[in-house]
Amino acid sequence: MKLTVINALVVFCWCSLRIFALPDDIFIGGLFNSHDEEQALAFQYAVESVNADKLLLPRSRLHGRIVNLTSDDSYHAAKRVCSLLLDGVAAIFGPQTDNTANHVQSICDAMEVPHIETRWNVNEVRNSYSINLHPYPPSLSRAYRDILEKLQWTHFVILYENNESLVRVQSLMKNASWNFVLRKLDESGDYRPMLKEIRLSPINNIVIDVSRDKIYEVFRQGALVGLMTDYYLYFVTNLDLYLINLEPFSESGANITGIQLVDPQDGDVQRLVEEFKRGELRYGHSLPMDYMISTDAALIYDSVELFASALTALEYSHQVDISKLYCEGDKTWQHGTSLINYMKMVPLKGISGLLKFNDDGFRADFELDILEMDKGLLKKVGRWTQRGGANFTRSWAETVQVKEKNLRNKTLIVCIALTKPYTMEKQSTEMLTGNDKYEGFCIDLVKKIAELEGFKVKFMVTPDGMYGNIDNKTGEWNGIVKQLLDQKADLGIVDFTITYQREEAVDFTMPFMNLGISIIYKKPQKKSPSLFxxxxxxxxxxxxxxxxxxxxxxxxxxxxxxxxxxxxxxxxxxxxxxxxxxxxxxxxxxxxxxxxxxxxxxxxxxxxxxxxxxxxxxxxxxxxxxxxxxxxxxxxxxxVERMDSPIESADDLAKQTKIKYGCKMGGSTYSFFQESNIPTYKKMWQAMSTASPSVFTESNDKGVERVQKSGGMYAFLMESVSIEYEVERKCDLMQIGGLLDSKSYGIALPPGSPHTSIISGAILKLKESGELHKLKERWWKGKTPCQSEASATKSSGAAELGxxxxxxxxxxxxxxxxxxxxxxxxxxxxxxxxxxxxxxxxxxxxxxxxxxxxxxxxxxxxxxxxxxxxxxxxxxxxxxxxxxxxxxxxxxx
Known part of the structure; x- marks a missing residue:
């Protein structure tokens, strides 16, 4: 009797435990295409991981049935799904292709069986029995926009592969303040003609939205046409950028920025990869030694873990049974709704981050790592979140240090034009070559900057001898500016005036010299003393x-x-x-x-x-x-020696017609008078532009020579520092009046150059240390034959007492x-x-x-x-x- 009671109690307790229990064996189906071997492997490992975890499905065992789809055939895929449902599966995972996935989803909705996807899906309407672990496309597109705004990109080229890519970057195209150009990859695989067009354009920022297997090829062919240099910045939208071998481009200097959902350096991810490697022979796969899990494989792994977590939670509230379903019948799985709701509600920390879904089943709240290439390796420099947007963790000082590190030991091409005393050819009886051929203020300045920052320089003279002016008809630049735009030179230096037009075309460092336009004129004869x-x-x-x-x-x-x-x-x-x-x-x-x-x-x-x-x-x-x-x-x-000068200022020049005056053709002084709205300067421009013969000269040297030979009947307008140099060496010349404007000389660089801030910092250091002043003293007054006379000339004499x-x-x-x-x-x-x-x-x-x-x-x-x-x-x-x-x-x- 006692034994019978005990047996009854045992039976009752066992039955009580089984009221809210799952079947001992739970089957799930995975649909994978022939090229999705890694995802199939991740699916198998995820099933094993769930079975090994005592907290997940403690009284049940998970079984994964993999179906290989040989083609993108929706009919064939439907038959395989119906076969899996007939075997009594609790969920369907995959596939990755759009046509078959949509057909599979419709079947799962009809049978009320959870359909779990990990693919990029542009469809913004989610069916009731479907959930997708891939980041929500609108949120992902917003991340692209936030990162580019943080990078301060306003002009860029978008390289895309297909129409699906355009959908991904649609938020970039909706920003009215951005200027962008679309370029589609050629289906033939030869991207060089299109990349050459980008190379010849003024845009240096490039967004790449292509599949993972084409990223390397785009970079390789870009390097062949000169796109992988310091002056080009890339943003790659693919989440698998960390899988690409960027080592061949480590010395190119190109700035490559990307994003990742899965951190390959994370401890959980690395342990999972080690498990994959240890079990590779068991499943007939061979993984390379440097294998890293892809984003798609990580999402498949997380999807199985999420399913098991939701099923475990469902076990404590429902008696779950999994029955066979017929696609031709009208019977559905009664627990499908509850299970899919649990998957949406139960947050889980997976290897792809926090798995959190909105009410529509979209993974809108996720986090991304922002990456930048450094010596061929990708390093985390920031993070993007749904609420905080893009935030770079690397400080400005760290960014400068990286740029300085990349600049060290490089050889920069410096384009110059021969102008005294800035850049000149040395007068020597010996045959000089290379950098030894040149001397001058700018030559010494660049050498000091190079010594300060640890890089090397190579000087080249611009072929046309011009500084840089734009042809209003063709829109083409000449001179040093053209060399910089064509990226045939890294720096451009001479008495290079920073103007608005030039600033729009190229980058400039902070000024190394401040000046203005003034007048150089022949020194008048000594005034004969009056009888009274x-x-x-x-x-x-x-x-x-x-x-x-x-x-x-x-x-x-x-x-x-x-x-x-x-x-x-x-x-x-x-x-x-x-x-x-x-x-x-x-x-x-x-x-x-x-x-x-x-x-x-x-x-x-x-x-x-x-x-x-x-x-x-x-x-x-x-x-x-x-x-x-x-x-x-x-x-x-x-x-005081009295001089009888007929002009004392620009106003005196404008008021008279006897003395002619001009400037260098096409220079910044020429542009100043041409565009000025000040009445005096407009009057002067009218007089200069209509004068016959022409009062303009090809260079400043010819203008100074013309002043010397004119006998006081010609005045030349040029930069004040150049006038100082001339009057120190030509005792018959003097400077008239003050400065007509205020301008500066700077070092020009190609647009988007990463060296601009470094060179500017070096110039500031030289200013603070007094080196710039010493250089000017050396080249302006170090070798002057008439310094004392020039000093006397500057004195204007005593004025009458009124x-x-x-x-x-x-x-x-x-x-x-x-x-x-x-x-x-x-x-x-x-x-x-x-x-x-x-x-x-x-x-x-x-x-x-x-x-x-x-x-x-x-x-x-x-x-x-x-x-x-x-x-x-x-x-x-x-x-x-x-x-x-x-x-x-x-x-x-």
């Missing part, structure tokens, strides 16, 4: 004002002396009671006193009254300033005279008041009497007014104040 050159320190206006001041002060001094009582003295000191008083400041004496002060000689006349002394003091101050200014400016006029310079002195003079006049009037009024009091007369009568005496302006004597004593004993004395025309007062007897 001693008058030059003051302008005519100042001389006139000084003469007027002299006359005014002299007359005012005379009038104030007659008004001031203290200026009337006893002419005979021995006579105590004189009959007349005398004034020593007559009109002639006033003129003599002021002229004596002006000439710093003085006189015997000495003012006594406060008013006259104020006038004298102010006049002395005035003469002190004026004579000091005159003396100082006269010394400058006598010691009224604005000495006007304050006149203000002080006028103010002093006004004060003196006011004081004289006060003295006069006070004296009249005292006389009126003493004589018991009215103030007005006394005032009018004194005024009449002053206005007579004749005679220098004045009778003494005597006071009558009040008592007989009071003595007679001289009155302290003086009247006019009163006669003598007598004491009454």
């Amino acid at each position: 050159s001693f008058m030059s320190p003051f302008s005519v206006d100042v001389w006139i004002y000084m003469a007027t001041a002299y006359l005014g002060v002299s007359v005012l001094l005379f009038i104030l002396a007659r008004i001031a009582p203290n200026e009337w003295d006893n002419p005979h000191p021995c006579i105590q009671d004189p009959d007349e008083l005398e004034n020593s400041i007559s009109l002639s004496n006033a003129f003599w006193f002021t002229i004596g002060s002006l000439m710093q000689q003085g006189s015997d006349i000495a003012p006594k009254a406060v008013s006259t002394r104020v006038v004298a003091g102010i006049w002395w101050f005035f003469t002190l300033i004026m004579i000091s200014s005159y003396t100082a400016n006269l010394a400058a006029f006598l010691t 009224l604005a310079n000495v006007g304050g002195v006149f203000v002080v003079l006028i103010g002093g005279m006004a004060i003196a006049g006011l004081m004289a009037i006060c003295e006069f009024m006070w004296n009249a008041r005292e006389l009126a009091t003493d004589e018991s007369a009215s103030f007005c009568d006394e005032l009018s009497s004194e005024v009449r005496f002053i206005l007579k302006c004749s005679g220098n004597t004045k009778p003494v007014r005597k006071k009558t004593p009040s008592t007989p004993e009071e003595p007679l004395f001289t009155y302290g104040s003086y009247g006019a025309n009163y006669g003598y007062s007598q004491r009454k007897q």
Whole structure:
């Protein structure tokens, strides 16, 4: 009885465990084409891995049935799928081709059997019983766009293989701010004609969207036509770029960027690869020693793991049975819906990243590694995520270090044009070859940069001798710019002005020299001294004002002396009671006193009254300033050499027609005047462009030569630093005026050159260390025959002193005279008041009497007014104040 109860309990427990259980054997089908051997192998390993994992399907065993499809025949594929369903499979994996996959999907939807895909599928509508582990195409296309935006690509070529490629890169074509060109690969396999067209175009950025087996061939044929150089940047959309052997292109300098979903350096991936290698003989496959799993194989492996995880989760909620299904019948699998929903809901970390799906069964949320080629190997430099977009982990400093590393020990071709003192051929009795043939400021500059950054240079002279100008009719460039655009040179250096047009065509480093347009003209002859050159320190206006001041002060001094009582003295000191008083400041004496002060000689006349002394003091101050200014400016006029130059600036040139002027044909100065909207420069351009004979020259040297031979009838417009060089060596020339504009010289490089930032950094270092200044001093002033004369020529001489310079002195003079006049009037009024009091007369009568005496302006004597004593004993004395025309007062007897 006890045994029976125990047996019953065991049976009950066993039955309870089997209520929510899976069958012991679960079958899945895998459809693979004949060229999908690696995916079939991954499918088999995934099944074995699930069976070996005790956490996945712990009470069941997974069996994989592989069906090899020999052709892209949808009818044949349908029959094989129906055969698998008849055997009772729980899911169908694959195939990879579109036609058969779509047919298989329709059958699985009808039978409600999960259909698991790992292929790229442009169809944005997912059926209910289908799930795809391949990254969602719109999200993948967005990743392309984000990465190119981070790389700052705006112009590029898209190389594509078929229409499916166009769908993949459609987001790149929808960006209105980008300019792109589409180029399809030739089906014959010869891509060189098309790649040559790209080589001749100005675009250096190339997007490659082709199948994995054609990537290497595109690079190989690109190298044959010159597309694998430092100046070309590639972005490969294929997720299997890490499987391509890029070692042959490691020294090309080409910048190759790609993406990957599977990281071959990840520990889980490497362990899986090792398992593949250990079990290869068991399945009849032979894997190479450097084998790396492809993205498609990794997705197949993850799809089986995902299916097993979902099935395990389903086991704990459902009693799952797997029955045979007939394609011709109407019976469906009841657990198909639940299983596919579990696959969408259960996140799983696979070797291709996190397996996460949206409600439509698309894998929209995934992450990609951004790769760049470095010495033939791909290295991770960033990461793309659905939310964060593209982010490069390598810092700017690390990027520069990589570029500097790639530049070291390379030989760069430097294109030059012969122009003094920038690039010249050495004058030597020996036969010179190679870089030894050339010397100059730019030659030394490039050599110092090369020494600083560790690369080598080879100089070449541009065939046409031109710097670089565009033909407006053909749109073709010439000179150094053409050599750079054709990538026949890596650098271009001379007195190369950075202009907008050139900047649009090629890249420029930061400027190594700043300058502007100026005028070179023949030094005028020495000016013959004028007979009245001693008058030059003051302008005519100042001389006139000084003469007027002299006359005014002299007359005012005379009038104030007659008004001031203290200026009337006893002419005979021995006579105590004189009959007349005398004034020593007559009109002639006033003129003599002021002229004596002006000439710093003085006189015997000495003012006594406060008013006259104020006038004298102010006049002395005035003469002190004026004579000091005159003396100082006269010394400058006598010691500074005066030149008689007919022009002093560009405005002077524009206002006259006698002296012709021009510039170098087709140069930056030529373009400046041609495109200028400033009225003065437009007028100058009109005069230059219509002049006959032509005022333009083929080179700056010929323009300078023309100035020397013109006898002062021709001026040449060129860069100021070139003018400095010429006037240091040609003593009969000089620079006129200031700078007409502001510009800079830079080193030109092909567009998109990776060396631009490195060369700019080297120039900055040379500036900070003072090497650039030393180079200029060496080539501009190191070998000059007339440096001292040129320095003297630069001095413009002392300028005339205008009224604005000495006007304050006149203000002080006028103010002093006004004060003196006011004081004289006060003295006069006070004296009249005292006389009126003493004589018991009215103030007005006394005032009018004194005024009449002053206005007579004749005679220098004045009778003494005597006071009558009040008592007989009071003595007679001289009155302290003086009247006019009163006669003598007598004491009454």
